[in-house]
Amino acid sequence: MQSSGLFYQFHFYLFGLIAIASALAFVTRKGPVAAALWLVNTLFSLAALYIMLDAQFIGAIQVFVYAGAIMVVFLFVVMLLNLGDPSEIADIRGKWGLIAAGAVGLALVAQLLVVLRQQFPPEAPVVRDSSRGVIDGIAEPLFREYLLAFEIASILLLAAIVGAVLIAKRRA
């Protein structure tokens, strides 16, 4: 995607700001369901950012796996647990939690400012053979160099499925 141009930049900032605003709304909501839906909003804007950064496949699986599967599991568990009134459970932690969070937040923002002061090298334009599609670039290393890691990831997912069922199963 052409990374210069006002149109591109406007939408890049727009989706970034939507992501940050939704994330802020997400950490401040009391009810778990409202928080989860704000997080879904953040994940969708991040998918838009991925697509604008020439990672179309990552954007697609972000929508499928994150905004679709993982958040549905979260909402499912929230509704399964029958948590009662959000005001009882969603309270902010005490004074020390707030102080620690403020300190960590300030430290991270300071690091961020230091990092952003350096100059980044100009990005090389992505050269893509249009006859091979957008998935080719990621499929090639995934199924050659990282094939072993890919297979291990599948075993990990199988183990996670079996483990989740065993842990959540009601004991007879």
Next chain:
Amino acid sequence: MLAESLFFSAILFTIGVVGVLTRRNVIIIFMCVELMLNAVNLTFVALSRLHGMTGQVFVVFVIAVAAAEAAVGLAIIIGIFRHHESVDLKNINLLKG
């Protein structure tokens, strides 16, 4: 767009950290961890334009691990809820010395 991506990613990560430190509901803390994983993914994708496709391959693995982690973690939360009838962190102190 690299500097902007890193900026958004750092802000999102910070929001996730602050959420983990301030909230008491275990499910929301868990979702904050997911937000932090996503912030790191944004960094990977932005830097993959500079350093080649390996970053995007890594993001695929991060998403797979996040899915596995969400499944197991939520199963554990269900188990804890059966014990305590609560997902409040202050009630989950069995491992405290």
